[in-house]
Amino acid sequence: MKKLLPTSTAGSLPKPSWLAEPEKLWSPWKLQDEGLNEGKQDALRLSLQEQQHAGIDIVSDGEQTRQHFVTTFIEHLDGVDFENRKTVRIRNRYDANVPTVVGAVARRKAVFVDDARFLREQTKQPIKWALPGPMTMIDTLYDAHYKSREKLAWEFAKILNQEAKELEAAGVDIIQFDEPAFNVFFDDVNDWGVATLEKAIEGLKCETAVHICYGYGIKANTDWKKTLGSEWRQYEEAFPKLQKSNIDIVSLECHNSHVPMDLIELIRGKKVMVGAIDVATNTIEKPEEVANTLRKALQFVDADKLYPCTNCGMAPLSRDVARAKLSALSAGAEIVRREISN
Numbered sequence: 001m002k003k004l005l006p007t008s009t010a011g012s013l014p015k016p017s018w019l020a021e022p023e024k025l026w027s028p029w030k031l032q033d034e035g036l037n038e039g040k041q042d043a044l045r046l047s048l049q050e051q052q053h054a055g056i057d058i059v060s061d062g063e064q065t066r067q068h069f070v071t072t073f074i075e076h077l078d079g080v081d082f083e084n085r086k087t088v089r090i091r092n093r094y095d096a097n098v099p100t101v102v103g104a105v106a107r108r109k110a111v112f113v114d115d116a117r118f119l120r121e122q123t124k125q126p127i128k129w130a131l132p133g134p135m136t137m138i139d140t141l142y143d144a145h146y147k148s149r150e151k152l153a154w155e156f157a158k159i160l161n162q163e164a165k166e167l168e169a170a171g172v173d174i175i176q177f178d179e180p181a182f183n184v185f186f187d188d189v190n191d192w193g194v195a196t197l198e199k200a201i202e203g204l205k206c207e208t209a210v211h212i213c214y215g216y217g218i219k220a221n222t223d224w225k226k227t228l229g230s231e232w233r234q235y236e237e238a239f240p241k242l243q244k245s246n247i248d249i250v251s252l253e254c255h256n257s258h259v260p261m262d263l264i265e266l267i268r269g270k271k272v273m274v275g276a277i278d279v280a281t282n283t284i285e286k287p288e289e290v291a292n293t294l295r296k297a298l299q300f301v302d303a304d305k306l307y308p309c310t311n312c313g314m315a316p317l318s319r320d321v322a323r324a325k326l327s328a329l330s331a332g333a334e335i336v337r338r339e340i341s342n
């Protein structure tokens, strides 16, 4: 990409209120059948238009066609029973009633490829597509079949690789895997987490990214953050292995977080999507605050590898707030862009 500091979002953006109840995770659809398909496409168009209007450089679908970043992908797979639910602890943090793996998992047909093709038709800008990562997928299920987190993760990695290859063929420029679980299960990350992620990107020619964050701005996450102390060093655990991996881009939570910025030094050489927008507050960042976060990151990332971004998805926020935050991101990036080119 020629433009310096190209902006993007971590992934999800709020849905219109006619499509799903706003400011809510797993919000049920308000339309059915053909009306729902049409509504999802219209919402995708709107979300794209809002990103473009805010000056975002690498655009996405805003995850308008999915109810949740992990479950919607899993719903399309064989081997998972959504009726048979069990309560499990997600990322050691909160209990959720999740579906059960009852047989061999398989992807019978493409999950998001038609949606990606639709987005591709709407714009010539670079597009990024998010998929859940293998470790985050297994952490959102009860496994009564493989009875091994690692085995199931390898199976999901193969499935994700099939989907990713088709997304690439549909014209996606960057495929991103969301792995918030990398911030929790450090031994697994190093034993097989990064390896399964590399399996998921095997053979891809497009750029690849991993997004590791401290989660949406929901209560379970903000409560957890309060227990993490004054310095959040979780990234330190996965970074050395990620630095050696084939992943091109690492997407991180940096703004208003207690992550010491110098940890980014550990992934020197990678492109870094620096989260400069806090998704856990309705307060709109001032462009100068965004610029400050980017300036701090520039001490540890070369300017041609810094991609200003949001800390995480913005699905649970109101549309007004999300729009204003996107504009602040663009304005903040522009301040630093001018400083660099002077």
Ligand SMILES: [Zn+2]
Binding pocket: 010, 180, 211, 212, 213, 214, 215, 216, 311, 312, 313
């Ligand atoms: Zn996130």
